[in-house]
Amino acid sequence: MEDFWYEVVEVSQSIADGLLFGSTYALIGIGFTLIFGAMGKLNMAYAAAALGGAYAGLAGFVLIKAPLVLVFGISAIATAALGYAIYFTCFRFIPVNNHLASLMASVGALFFIDEVVVHVTRGSPLTFPSMFGDVYFELGPYGIRGDLVFVFIIGLISTGVLLYILFRTRLGLATRAVAQQDIAARLCGIGVHSTNSVTFAIAGVLGGIAGAMTAAAVGVLSPVMTVPLTVKGIIVAVIGGLGSIPGAIIAGLFVGGFENVILYFRGIDERDMYVVALLFVFLVFRPNGLFGTAITRD
Amino acid sequence: MHLCRSMFRLNVKEEIKIMKKLFRGVSVGLLGCALMFSALTSSAERSVKVLGWGAQSGPLKSFGVNSETALRSAVAEINAAGGVKLGDGSMVPIEVIGYEDSACKKDQNIAILRKTASTTDAIVGMGTTCSGSCQAMFGVLQKKVGDASDSGLQMPILADTCIRPGLAKISEWAFRNVPNEIAMYDALFAWLSQQHPDIKTFSGGTETDQGHSFITHTAVIVQAAIKHGFDWVGPAVPELGPKVKQGMKELQAAAKTQHWLMGDTNYSVQARKIKKQNPDMILVSSHPFSACGFLKEIKRQRVKPKLLVGLTSSASQETLNGCMKEAEGIIIPTGFAPITAQAQKANTIVTKAGGFLDLHSAAAWENAYLVKAAVEAAGITAKSETLAEDRAKFRDALATITAIDGLIGPVTRDTATGEASKPYVFVQVVDGKWKVIHDPRG
Numbered sequence: 001m002e003d004f005w006y007e008v009v010e011v012s013q014s015i016a017d018g019l020l021f022g023s024t025y026a027l028i029g030i031g032f033t034l035i036f037g038a039m040g041k042l043n044m045a046y047a048a049a050a051l052g053g054a055y056a057g058l059a060g061f062v063l064i065k066a067p068l069v070l071v072f073g074i075s076a077i078a079t080a081a082l083g084y085a086i087y088f089t090c091f092r093f094i095p096v097n098n099h100l101a102s103l104m105a106s107v108g109a110l111f112f113i114d115e116v117v118v119h120v121t122r123g124s125p126l127t128f129p130s131m132f133g134d135v136y137f138e139l140g141p142y143g144i145r146g147d148l149v150f151v152f153i154i155g156l157i158s159t160g161v162l163l164y165i166l167f168r169t170r171l172g173l174a175t176r177a178v179a180q181q182d183i184a185a186r187l188c189g190i191g192v193h194s195t196n197s198v199t200f201a202i203a204g205v206l207g208g209i210a211g212a213m214t215a216a217a218v219g220v221l222s223p224v225m226t227v228p229l230t231v232k233g234i235i236v237a238v239i240g241g242l243g244s245i246p247g248a249i250i251a252g253l254f255v256g257g258f259e260n261v262i263l264y265f266r267g268i269d270e271r272d273m274y275v276v277a278l279l280f281v282f283l284v285f286r287p288n289g290l291f292g293t294a295i296t297r298d
Numbered sequence: 299m300h301l302c303r304s305m306f307r308l309n310v311k312e313e314i315k316i317m318k319k320l321f322r323g324v325s326v327g328l329l330g331c332a333l334m335f336s337a338l339t340s341s342a343e344r345s346v347k348v349l350g351w352g353a354q355s356g357p358l359k360s361f362g363v364n365s366e367t368a369l370r371s372a373v374a375e376i377n378a379a380g381g382v383k384l385g386d387g388s389m390v391p392i393e394v395i396g397y398e399d400s401a402c403k404k405d406q407n408i409a410i411l412r413k414t415a416s417t418t419d420a421i422v423g424m425g426t427t428c429s430g431s432c433q434a435m436f437g438v439l440q441k442k443v444g445d446a447s448d449s450g451l452q453m454p455i456l457a458d459t460c461i462r463p464g465l466a467k468i469s470e471w472a473f474r475n476v477p478n479e480i481a482m483y484d485a486l487f488a489w490l491s492q493q494h495p496d497i498k499t500f501s502g503g504t505e506t507d508q509g510h511s512f513i514t515h516t517a518v519i520v521q522a523a524i525k526h527g528f529d530w531v532g533p534a535v536p537e538l539g540p541k542v543k544q545g546m547k548e549l550q551a552a553a554k555t556q557h558w559l560m561g562d563t564n565y566s567v568q569a570r571k572i573k574k575q576n577p578d579m580i581l582v583s584s585h586p587f588s589a590c591g592f593l594k595e596i597k598r599q600r601v602k603p604k605l606l607v608g609l610t611s612s613a614s615q616e617t618l619n620g621c622m623k624e625a626e627g628i629i630i631p632t633g634f635a636p637i638t639a640q641a642q643k644a645n646t647i648v649t650k651a652g653g654f655l656d657l658h659s660a661a662a663w664e665n666a667y668l669v670k671a672a673v674e675a676a677g678i679t680a681k682s683e684t685l686a687e688d689r690a691k692f693r694d695a696l697a698t699i700t701a702i703d704g705l706i707g708p709v710t711r712d713t714a715t716g717e718a719s720k721p722y723v724f725v726q727v728v729d730g731k732w733k734v735i736h737d738p739r740g
Contacts, residue, residue, distance in 0.1 A: 010570065017566040024563075115355055123359035125587040125620030136598060145566075145598055214563060219594035220620045222587040224357040224561040256564075263567045267554025268506055 009141045014260040020148035022256020023155035024217060027210030028229055029236030029248035030159065031203045037243035038179045038199040041102050045086050045109035047230040049204060050211030052113045053079025054128070054221055055121070057212050061129055068131050072154075076208035082113070083204025087197050096182075114226045125222040128215035151213045158209050159249055165202065166245070175199050179243075235279045241292020250290060344680045345393035346382055346673050348373075349420035350662075351410045352459065353427035354399035357560075357587065360616055360654075361427040365458055365662040366397040367653025368644075369424060372666035375647070382670045385677030392669060395420060402427050404434035411435050415453040419682055421673075421692050422454045424665055429510040432460030432472075439469035443693065452686070454693040456668060458661035461610065462510045463518065466716030473696050475661040475668065475709060477633035477720045479610060483519050485738050486631045486724055487526035490579075490605070497604050501532040501572050502581025503556040504609075505588045511609055512557075515583030516546040519607070523581070531575045532556065560588050565595035572601065579605040582628070586612050590621035597624050605629065613725055613732065614656040622730045633720045634660035634706060635734045641705040661720075664704050672696045707739065 028047050035043045057075030060066040066074060090105035135146025166172035177185040178195045186192055214229065215221040236255050240247025255275060262274045282289060350369050352362030376382065377391040384390055395418060400407045407426055414423050426432060440450035454471055461476040490497065500523050504515035520538070524530060530538060533552040537544040556571045569592065572580060580596070580603040582589050589612050596603075606628040608617075613632035617625050634657045636645040641655075644663050648655045655663070673680075676695035678688040701710045707721035724736040 010574075013570065014567050017564070021564045021566070118355055118357065118359050122363050123353075123357045124616045125590055127590075127620055127622070133598065136600065143599065147598075218563045218591050219624075220587060220590045222357060222620070224587050225563055228559075228561040228563065260564070260567055264555060268557045268559060268562075268568075269554055272559075 011261065011264060013142055014264045015257045016142070016144065017148070018257035018260030019253045020145070020152050020256070021217060021260075022253040023148075023152045024210055024214040024252075025232045025236050025256050026249045026252025027155050027158060027206055027213070028233035029240060029252045030162065030245055031207045031210065032233050032237035033240060033243055033245060033248045034162075034203045034206070035200065036237065037245075038175055039091065039196060040179075041091065041099055042106070042234070043086060043090070043200070043203075044103065044106040044230065044234075045090070045113060046083075046106075046203065046207055047211075047233050048110040048113040048226050049079050049082040049086060050207035051215070051221070051223075051226055051229065052082050052117060052211075053077075053204070053208035054211035054215045055117055057208070058126060058128055058215070058221055068129055071129060072209060072212045075212035076205040079208030079211060080201040080204035083200040083207065084197055087200035091196070091200075092193060110226070110230065114223055117226075118223045121223070123223055125220045128212075128219060128221045130216045130219055133216070133219065147217060151217050154209065154213060158206055159245070162202070162206060163245065171195075171198060232275075235275060237289075238279060239282050239289050241289025243293065244289065244291035247289055247291035344384070344388070344390045346384075346390060346421060346669070346678070346680050347393050347395045347419045348422050348424055348669060349395050349398065349414050349418055351398035351400045351407070351414075351423065351425040353402045354397070356401045356403075358402045358427050358585075360614075361402075361459055361658055362397075362399070362425075364648075364653045364656065364659035365425065365427070367651045368648050368655060368659040368662040369397070369458075369666055370394055371647045371651050371653070372644070372663040376666060376670055382673045384673070385679050390680060392666065392673075400426050400428075400431060402431055404431050407431040407435040408438050411438060411451065411453065411455070415451045419685055421678065421680070421685070421688050422456050422669060422696075424456050424662070424669075425459070426457065427459050429460040429462030429465065430508075432457055432465055432474075433462070433468065433509070436465060436468035436472040439471040441469050443470045443690075452689065452693075454689055454696060456665050456696070458665055459658040460510075461658075462513055463717075466718075470697070470716070471693055473711075473716070475665050475718050475720070477610065477631075477657060477722050478717060479514055479518050480522070481719065482610065482631040482633075482722045483514075483522040484525070485722075486607070486629070487522045487528065489724065489736060489738070490607075490629070491526045491528070494605060497528065497578040499529045499531040499575075499577045500579035500581060500607075501530065501556070501575045501577040502579075502583060502607075503553070503558060503568050503572065503592065504581075504583035505560045505562075505585065506554075506557045507559045508585060510611065511583050511585060512550075513546075514609065515581065516549045517543075519581055519583055519609075520549060521545060523579075523607075528579065531577050532572075558584070558588055558592065560585060562588060562591065565592045566599075568592065569595040569599045569601060572596070573599055577603060579603055579607060581607050582612075583609045584612065585609065586614060586616035586620050589617060590624065593621050593624035593628075610657060615654045618727070618730065618732070622727070625727045626730070627727060629724055629726045629735070631722050631724050633657035633722050635723050635725055635732070637723065637734055637737065638706050640703075644705055660705050664702070664709060668696070668699070668702055671699055671702055675699065 031046045053075040056078030057071040060074040061071045094102045132146035132150045137144040174190045174195045236251045240251030263271045354362045373392045381389045381391040398410045440448045457474045505511045535548045535552045537548045556568045608628045608630040613630040636642045645655045672695040676691040710719045725732045726735045
C-alpha cells in the first residue's frame with residue numbers, strides 16, 4: 001500500500017513538473033501557430049531564433065552584467081529582430097502559394113542560425129542565469145521548483161499580452177484580417193507585408209522569452225537544444241491545432257506532462273516514441289488538432 | 299693590308315673559339331644550376347602530408363577545434379625543430395593539408411575517409427570525434443593487412459578522440475591513442491574505496507543516445523564500482539556483477555527511467571528517481587551539456603550525494619563553462635593534466651593558439667609526434683608515385699611502435715589487442731578549477 005501511494009505521489013509530481021516545463025513548449029508552440037495562423041506557413045527556424053535570442057541575452061549578461069530582467073528583454077528584442085530577418089529572407093519574396101519553398105528556406109535558416117551559434121560558442125554549453133533558481137517549494141511529499149513556477153507565470157502573462165494585442169488592438173485586427181483573407185485585407189488598406197513582418201517580430205518577442213525561459217529552466221544554454229525544441233514546438237502546434245493559440249497552450253502543457261509520465265513508466269528510450277505516436281494519432285484522427293479550424297478551399 | 303686582314307681573321311677565329319668555350323661553360327653551369335635547383339626544390343616541396351578531421355560544426359565542435367589546434371601546434375613545433383627524416387636522409391616538414399568537418403556523423407566520416415584515401419597524398423588520416431563515427435569508419439578499412447580478399451580501404455588512421463573500449467580490433471589499419479577506460483575506472487574505484495570508506499552505495503544515469511557514454515556507463519563504470527565493493531542501489535538488476543555483458547543488458551533495461559538524452563531540457567524525473575534511492579555516490583556518465591543539466595537538477599532538488607563521479611570526456615573546460623558551481627567536487631579520471639614540464643609547455647602553446655588541451659586534444663598533440671616516429675622508422679620517401687607503398691610502410695611502422703613518450707608519461711600499445719595504454723590521473727573540480735587529486739603512479 002505504501003508503494004502504491006508512493007507511486008501516486010511520484011506520478012503526480014512528474015505530471016506537475018511536466019506541466020510547468022510544458023509552458024516553455026507552449027510558448028514555442030504559440031510562435032509556430034501564430035505565424036501559421038497569419039500566413040498559413042510553417043517557420044521552421046522559430047525555435048532556433050528563440051535560442052539565438054537567448055544567446056544574445058546571455059551575451060548581455062556576460063558582457064555588460066545586465067540584470068536578469070534585461071537579459072529576458074534583450075532575448076526578446078534579439079529574437080524579434082531575427083524573426084523579422086527570417087520573414088524578410090525566407091517568406092517576403094517567395095510567392096504566397098509556394099509553401100514548399102518557404103518551408104525549405106526556413107529549414108535553411110534553422111541550420112544557419114544553429115551553425116552561427118556553434119561557430120561563436122564552439123558548441124560549448126554555457127551557464128544561463130536562472131531567476132528563482134534556488135527557490136524550491138516543499139508541500140508534504142511534493143516539491144515544486146520556484147523557477148518553473150516563474151516560467152509558468154511569465155508564460156501566462158506573455159500569452160495574455162499576446163491575446164490582448166491580437167484581439168484588442170488595431171494591429172491585432174490587421175493581423176487577423178490578413179490571416180483570414182489577405183486580398184480583402186489589402187482592399188481595406190491593410191499592408192499585408194508590413195502586418196506579416198510585425199507578426200513575425202511579435203512572435204519573435206514571444207520566442208525570445210520562451211528561449212530565455214527554457215535556458216533558465218535548464219540552467220545551461222547549448223546548440224543541442226535547437227532541434228528537440230523545434231520538434232516539440234511543431235508537435236505542440238499541430239496537436240493544439242495550427243493557428244489556435246489556446247490550443248498551443250493546452251497542447252504545450254499536455255505534451256510536457258505526457259512525456260514526463262512516459263519517462264517515468266517507460267524510460268528515456270521510449271519517451272519520444274510515445275510523444276511522436278501521439279502526434280501521429282492526432283494527424284490521423286484529428287488532423288485539425290484540439291482547437292484548429294478545418295482547412296477548406298478559399 | 300693583308301696582314302691586317304689575316305690578323306683580323308685570326309682574331310675572329312679566336313673569338314669564336316672563346317665564345318664556344320664560354321658557351322659550353324655557361325651551358326654546363328646553367329645545367330648544373332638547373333639540376334641543383336631541381337634537386338633543391340624537389341626536396342623543399344616534399345613533405346609528409348597528413349589530413350585531419352573531426353567535428354568542426356554541430357554541438358561537439360569544441361572537440362574537433364581543440365584537436366585541430368593541438369595537432370597543428372605540435373606539427374609547427376616539429377617543423378621548427380627540423381621536421382622529419384625520410385628514408386633518403388632528407389629532412390622535410392610535416393604538412394597538415396587540411397582539417398575536415400566530420401560533424402560527428404558516421405556517413406560524413408566515411409565520405410572524408412574515402413576522399414582522403416583516393417584523392418589526397420596524405421599518408422595518414424588523423425582524428426576523429428565520436429566513438430560511433432569511428433566505429434563506422436573503421437569498418438570501411440581493410441580488416442587484416444594483406445588480405446587480398448578484403449577490398450576495404452588501405453589507409454592508416456590515427457585516432458585521438460574515439461575512446462569507446464574495443465574499437466581497435468575492427469581493423470589493423472586503425473590506431474588509437476586513447477586512454478583505457480576499463481583500467482582508469484578500475485583504478486579510480488579501487489582508490490575511492492580506500493579513500494572514502496564511508497561511501498557504500500551508488501546510483502547514476504547516462505545519456506543513451508551517445509554510444510560512448512552509454513556503453514562506458516553500463517559496461518565499465520558501474521561494473522568497476524561494483525567490483526570494488528560499492529552497492530548499486532538503483533533499480534534491481536539480477537545479473538549485475540561478474541557477468542559484464544549480461545549485466546550490461548540488464549542494467550540497460552532496469553535503469554532506463556533514470557537515463558536521459560544529450561539534447562534533453564528536463565531532468566526532473568531522473569533526478570527524483572535517484573534522489574529516492576539516496577545513494578552515497580552518483581555517477582553522471584554524460585557529456586558536458588547534459589551532465590550540467592542533470593547536475594543543476596539534482597542541486598535544485600536538494601540531492602546531496604557524498605561524491606560525484608563523471609565521464610572521462612567531461613573532464614574539460616566545457617563542463618566548467620556550463621556548470622562550474624554544480625560540478626564542484628566531481629571526480630573524473632583523465633588522460634591529461636598539465637603535471638609535467640612537457641605537458642605544461644604544450645598546454646601553454648595550445649592555449650595561446652586558441653585551443654584547450656584535454657585528454658582528447660592532448661592525444662592529437664601526441665599523435666603528431668607518433669607520426670614523426672613512424673615516418674622515421676618506416677623510411678618512407680614521401681613521393682606521390684610511392685604513396686600506396688608509403689602508407690603501407692607507415693602502417694607497419696606504426697604497428698611496431700609499442701611505446702612513445704606522451705605528455706604526462708609513456709604511452710604504450712598492446713600489439714595483440716591494438717589498444718593503447720596511457721597514464722592517467724584523477725581530477726576534481728575544486729574552487730571552480732580542475733585539480734589533480736591523485737596520480738596512480740605515485
